[in-house]
Amino acid sequence: MTSREWRYFWLRFGLVSVALVFLARLFFVQIVEHGKYVREANAMRIKQYELLAKRGEVYFMDGDDKVSPAILNERTWTIFVDPSFIIKNAGTNGVKKKEVVQEKLTEVLGDSLIVKWDKVWENEDNMYVEIAKQIDYDTVVKIKELGLKGVGRKETSRRVYPNGTMAAQLLGFMNAEGTASGVEGALDKRLTGTNGMLKTVTDVNEIPISIGNDNIEVPAQNGENIVLTIDENIQRKVDGILERVVKNYNGGIAAASAIVMQPTTGKVWAMSNYPTYNPEQYWKEKDANVYVNRVTETPYEPASVCKPFTYAAAIDTGKLNPDSTYVNTGSTVVGDRTIKNAYSTADVLGTLTFRKALDYSLNTGSVEVLRRMGDGNITKSARKTLYNYYHDIFGLGERTGIELFEAKGTIISPEDTEGNAVRYANMTFGQGLNPTMIQVAAGFSSLINGGDYYTPTVIAGTYDNGALKPAEAKLPVRRTVTKATSTEMRRMLEEVRGQNGGKNDPAGYSIGVKTGTAETLDANGRYTSNKTIAGALGFGGSKADGALPEYVVMIRLDGNKLLWGAIDAIPVFTEISNFMLEYLRIAPQI
Amino acid sequence: MSAYYASRRAMTTGMNTMSWSRNRNAVRHNANIQIGSLMHVFILFLIAVLIGLFALTQGTKVAQYDADIAGVNSEIAELEARRDALTVENAKITAAAARDDSNEVASSMVNTNSYPEYARE
Numbered sequence: 001m002t003s004r005e006w007r008y009f010w011l012r013f014g015l016v017s018v019a020l021v022f023l024a025r026l027f028f029v030q031i032v033e034h035g036k037y038v039r040e041a042n043a044m045r046i047k048q049y050e051l052l053a054k055r056g057e058v059y060f061m062d063g064d065d066k067v068s069p070a071i072l073n074e075r076t077w078t079i080f081v082d083p084s085f086i087i088k089n090a091g092t093n094g095v096k097k098k099e100v101v102q103e104k105l106t107e108v109l110g111d112s113l114i115v116k117w118d119k120v121w122e123n124e125d126n127m128y129v130e131i132a133k134q135i136d137y138d139t140v141v142k143i144k145e146l147g148l149k150g151v152g153r154k155e156t157s158r159r160v161y162p163n164g165t166m167a168a169q170l171l172g173f174m175n176a177e178g179t180a181s182g183v184e185g186a187l188d189k190r191l192t193g194t195n196g197m198l199k200t201v202t203d204v205n206e207i208p209i210s211i212g213n214d215n216i217e218v219p220a221q222n223g224e225n226i227v228l229t230i231d232e233n234i235q236r237k238v239d240g241i242l243e244r245v246v247k248n249y250n251g252g253i254a255a256a257s258a259i260v261m262q263p264t265t266g267k268v269w270a271m272s273n274y275p276t277y278n279p280e281q282y283w284k285e286k287d288a289n290v291y292v293n294r295v296t297e298t299p300y301e302p303a304s305v306c307k308p309f310t311y312a313a314a315i316d317t318g319k320l321n322p323d324s325t326y327v328n329t330g331s332t333v334v335g336d337r338t339i340k341n342a343y344s345t346a347d348v349l350g351t352l353t354f355r356k357a358l359d360y361s362l363n364t365g366s367v368e369v370l371r372r373m374g375d376g377n378i379t380k381s382a383r384k385t386l387y388n389y390y391h392d393i394f395g396l397g398e399r400t401g402i403e404l405f406e407a408k409g410t411i412i413s414p415e416d417t418e419g420n421a422v423r424y425a426n427m428t429f430g431q432g433l434n435p436t437m438i439q440v441a442a443g444f445s446s447l448i449n450g451g452d453y454y455t456p457t458v459i460a461g462t463y464d465n466g467a468l469k470p471a472e473a474k475l476p477v478r479r480t481v482t483k484a485t486s487t488e489m490r491r492m493l494e495e496v497r498g499q500n501g502g503k504n505d506p507a508g509y510s511i512g513v514k515t516g517t518a519e520t521l522d523a524n525g526r527y528t529s530n531k532t533i534a535g536a537l538g539f540g541g542s543k544a545d546g547a548l549p550e551y552v553v554m555i556r557l558d559g560n561k562l563l564w565g566a567i568d569a570i571p572v573f574t575e576i577s578n579f580m581l582e583y584l585r586i587a588p589q590i
Numbered sequence: 591m592s593a594y595y596a597s598r599r600a601m602t603t604g605m606n607t608m609s610w611s612r613n614r615n616a617v618r619h620n621a622n623i624q625i626g627s628l629m630h631v632f633i634l635f636l637i638a639v640l641i642g643l644f645a646l647t648q649g650t651k652v653a654q655y656d657a658d659i660a661g662v663n664s665e666i667a668e669l670e671a672r673r674d675a676l677t678v679e680n681a682k683i684t685a686a687a688a689r690d691d692s693n694e695v696a697s698s699m700v701n702t703n704s705y706p707e708y709a710r711e
Contacts, residue, residue: 012627069681075671137675155671162681163689209656211649236688 046214047202053193055157056223058171058183059463060232067463068232071171071184074160076134077153079109079143083120084127086150095149105131105151108142134158159184165276167235169293170228170404170458173279181291182279183458186404187226196220225463229267234260237579242274245557245572253568255558257294259437260576263445263539263552266454266474268402271295294556296402299409299434303518304361304565305537305554306430306440308489309396311358312447313389314369316485322355322492326368334378334425339363342517358492359499361515361566366428378421383414386424393480394443394453396435401455402442410434430516431527440537441554443480448493448512448539448549451486452476490539490549497538501570505540508588509581510549513538513573515565534563536573540580543589551580 001009029037058071081101089095096104102117112132120129133156135143140153161171172182180188199216200208208215242256260270273294277285285291292298314320328349331340341348341362348360357365367378374382390396390411397411411433412419426432438456446453454476461470481489493512497505505511516535519527534557539549553576555569563569625633 068684069677072678072681073674074678075674137671140671160678160681162678163685166685203653203657205657207653207657207660209653211652232688 042214045201046212047200047206047208049198049200051196051198051218051220053195053220054222055159055193056191057225057463058187058191059225059227060163060167060230060235061227061460062232065468067227067468069162070167070228070230070232072160072162073157074136076136076156076158077140078130078156079105079132079135079140080128080130080152080154081105081120082127082150082152083123083129084125087121087124089150093149094147101148101151104146104148105143108139108146109135112139159280161279163232163236164280165278166232166239167230167271168276168279169273169291169295170230170271171279172291172293173282175282181405182293183226183228183404187459190226191223193223194221227460227463227468228458229269229460230271230458231269234580234583235270235272237583238270238272238576239274239276241572241575242272243276246274249568252559252561253557253563254560255294256572257437257556258572258576259295259441259552259554260580261441261445261456261552263449263549264452264454266442266445266456267460268456268458269551271458293404295437296404296406297436299407299436300533300556301431301434301518301520302437302440302535302537302556303430303516303533304363305444305514305516305535306390306396306433307358307361307366307428307516308447308493308514308537309390309394309443310366310369310386310428311354311492312481312485312489313386313393314373315488316389316481317373317385319373319375319385320354320369322358322488323353325351325353326357326365328352328357328362328364330364332364332367332425334367335420335422337422337425339367339425355492355495358514359496361429361496363429367425370424370428378424380414383419383421383424386427387411387414387419390427390433393478394439394446396433396439396443398439400438400442402438402457403459406438407436409436409439431518437554437556441552444537444539444554445552446476446480448486448490448552450483450548451479451481453478453480493538500536500566501574504574504578506578506581506588508543508590509540509586510543510547511538511540511577512549513570515570517563517565529562531561532559532563533557534559534565534567534569536565536569538573538577540577540586542586550584550586551577553577553580 055073057069057073059067060070062068083098086095086098086101090097098121102120106113106117109132112135114133115129115131120131135153143151143153159173161168168182170182172180172184172186174180174184174188179185184191197216197218198208199214201210201212201214203209238258238260242258246253246256256274258270258272259268261268271293273292275290277290282291311320311322315322328341328351330344330349331338333339341360341364343360343362348356348362352362352365354365354369357368370378370382370386373385391398391413397409399406399408411427412423414424423432442453442456445456454474457471457474459471461468463469490510490512493514494510496515497511497513500513500515502511514537516533516537518533518535519529520531520533522528522530534555536553536555538554539552541547541550553573555572555576557563557569557572559568
């Protein structure tokens with residue numbers, strides 16, 4: 001070969017060698033270490049984000065077909081600073097000095113700052129310090145306009161209760177640990193959606209780009225927007241009445257509760273408790289009892305408001321004619337106990353009809369009713385019959401199935417050694433058993449609506465895209481008493497109302513009520529009249545033939561002193577009842 | 591560049607036969623300028639760069655659209671945040687107004703506590 005050919009040879013040899021080196025390296029990188037580099041590349045360019053599901057909102061009804069917000073979501077932001085970035089880059093590329101950042105943020109955030117600035121700048125290597133939480137939109141806009149580098153924001157959310165304290169115990173709240181009360185807790189599964197996922201290739205600014213086959217998007221499923229059967233107008237009214245009454249008693253009433261429901265559907269229109277709290281600032285409350293929805297969660301002895309159940313049981317089993325008589329001596333002996341009447345003036349002594357015994361809420365009368373069920377004695381059979389009606393038929397001492405947290409309560413079976421004649425005599429006038437208000441109100445609704453027991457409900461439907469989607473109408477779950485018994489009980493309770501505030505009712509309506517005054521247990525476990533629970537349970541509606549009651553109202557006032565159902569609870573019932581007649585636009589029958 | 595030769599109807603010869611093949615109309619050229627192996631590599635490199643640039647341009651265009659989409663999404667989020675804030679404010683004001691109305695009505699109503707009642711239990 002000539003020297004020229006040699007030069008070509010070596011040049012070719014060199015090029016080929018370099019190419020081979022490249023090829024070898026490429027083979028190593030692309031084939032041998034393919035997986036490793038793919039992983040590294042993906043880690044840099046593929047980002048995975050969690051798409052947060054929006055928690056469902058809660059609405060009240062506002063009349064028959066409109067809704068009104070009860071719990072909304074509000075976007076809030078956590079504001080943070082990057083001290084390391086600010087300190088190291090101050091004065092360059094528009095990064096302000098830490099003193100300027102501090103001054104401007106303090107001016108905008110004011111009392112919302114949650115850290116002292118000394119602590120923020122303490123560690124110069126710190127890259128993330130939260131300085132304010134739950135900041136609203138307007139403030140965030142102001143911070144954004146400051147254009148401060150090294151200051152960031154992170155979106156969060158909080159629950160807002162536009163009506164403040166209204167129906168607070170019913171609505172409840174969710175604390176930072178995720179423990180919730182009220183609707184927030186009981187309907188948590190429906191309110192909580194399912195988070196989605198976005199896996200995407202991003203550019204250097206972490207903006208998702210659609211290049212590549214690795215993009216996956218699973219949309220978030222938002223929680224359901226739930227509409228409650230609670231009518232905001234009724235609820236507001238009842239809340240206001242309870243607050244005024246408790247305040248007017250200047251400490252005489254420790255707590256007040258009320259429920260208003262539709263007896264022919266089981267829909268709850270109002271569920272109110274006082275004292276109350278603001279669920280938006282629940283942590284400010286010192287007494288956790290204020291969170292409790294006493295209507296569903298606190299069993300108690302309802303006293304004489306239970307008497308209609310006793311009478312209904314006896315009438316329904318054919319053991320009692322309300323016009324039959326007994327001799328009232330003011331007291332009656334059962335076992336080793338003497339049971340007395342709370343009302344014992346001379347005008348009610350002697351021979352009375354059972355109708356009159358209920359009018360005057362005589363304990364001797366209701367004990368005598370139990371005796372009639374046992375053909376003259378409080379037999380086990382009589383006790384079984386009463387237990388069957390109280391527990392199995394009217395549902396006292398069993399959870400109703402309402403979509404809220406509820407207590408079971410207690411009712412002693414006649415099979416139990418404690419289920420003796422004395423206890424059952426007491427149970428005829430509502431002592432010695434512990435149902436909740438919702439149990440009593442639901443059972444009472446069936447008693448006066450013709451005998452259909454509806455599971456009480458607080459859910460009217462869902463709200464989506466501005467439209468109310470009503471929940472499926474609930475059917476009665478069982479029969480409780482015959483129509484005849486129900487009609488008779490309505491008539492008897494209307495007569496009771498005549499003796500208990502009936503003069504304050506507008507003319508032309510069917511309104512019935514039963515009051516109750518429950519003694520409470522003192523520190524030694526003995527019944528005392530120094531502190532009583534006053535109650536009223538009644539219905540109202542049209543007087544037209546065949547018309548069923550349109551509302552049931554139940555009141556419970558826990559006294560710090562002796563309170564009477566007929567004195568202290570009846571005015572509350574009257575005020576709510578009169579409001580309901582007007583609100584439901586029930587026509588009077590004159 | 592000049593024609594080197596043109597072949598038309600080339601005649602093939604077999605063992606004892608002669609036949610005319612089909613008309614191929616083939617033209618062969620011989621370039622006046624010869625390029626070497628380095629130039630070949632360079633041209634191939636240029637082609638690769640052009641194809642790469644084309645792909646990059648298309649990719650950048652997609653990325654630009656994505657950036658635009660991200661910008662629009664950000665604006666949507668901003669407006670939604672504003673809408674939510676206004677919705678909450680509106681609900682609070684409406685509730686406060688309803689409370690005021692309710693109090694006004696309540697204060698004008700007869701206080702039923704003033705009626706005497708009788709204890710019946």
